[in-house]
Amino acid sequence: MRIGELAALTGVDIDTIRYYEKAGLLPPPIREANGYRRYGPAQHERLAFIRHCRALDMPLADIGRLLDAVDHPSADCAGVNELVDAQLRRLRARLASMHALEKQLAALRHQCSSPHPSTECGILHELVAAAHGEACACHRVATA
Amino acid sequence: MRIGELAALTGVDIDTIRYYEKAGLLPPPIREANGYRRYGPAQHERLAFIRHCRALDMPLADIGRLLDAVDHPSADCAGVNELVDAQLRRLRARLASMHALEKQLAALRHQCSSPHPSTECGILHELVAAAHGEACACHRVATA
């Protein structure tokens, strides 16, 4: 199949497929006489693998290492475990900080419930006060 | 003060300060005879405001709009509310998807507890099965 068909089949943008090739995640495909890329089921599967990993928010570099493990089945999979663990650690750290952030923003939003002139806006007051180094509702709540 | 002092005072990298200037968030400062940037308390405060907003993970474009509201206090603050609301919506959507992701990764990690040869690794099996379009532990759990 050609690149457009592969794109339609997998829901991956044509540019993204070419990007994965340039990044070394997809091997350079055979070319037709006119220079068009030709793909088979193996590439389709490999692309689906990549997208599944991306759906798990893994960086492309890590996906490349997983593909190496798939390509060289003799090695052991300790590295695979470590990649998934690292991904989980990153995700959990980010989740914690985003939970804190949500509290801060909610507190900030609470400072102003209806439109006023900017001079009287609680949100802007908070942000300006924070810039002065004063306690602000958002970070006061977050660190309490 | 010069840029290095402002950087030390605020904990913001020198390059970042120049970047904010180029992005239009900080007005071009006065220059000394030798061309060095000279900053006063007003710029210091504006930079602190920007960093506080960045700590709330706001995009620079939104911060620019907040600064406009600060600079033009006569307008009303409805736009400010909308920016904070939009930021909260973005954050909450991202939080929800990251929670789902965490479940998926934890389920995936559970497939392999100790190093095996890659051919027997439950994690790789799952990812390859997912690429085949089969049900995978990670997304099966997440969508259940």
Added chain:
DNA sequence: GGAAACCTTGGAGTTGCTCCAGAGTCAAGC
């Protein structure tokens, strides 16, 4: 035979910085 749809390459743009090269400026020490 002509138009529309497809493919090619290379490069620029996105966000928010961070780093670097090459050059100028300035104060302190010998």
Added chain:
DNA sequence: GCTTGACTCTGGAGCAACTCCAAGGTTTCC
């Protein structure tokens, strides 16, 4: 007077993971 080191300047490249575009070649369909 000269060197050394710390500071500053500009412009440009690099990161991640794409996305979009221009300019051109190819195929397909009517």
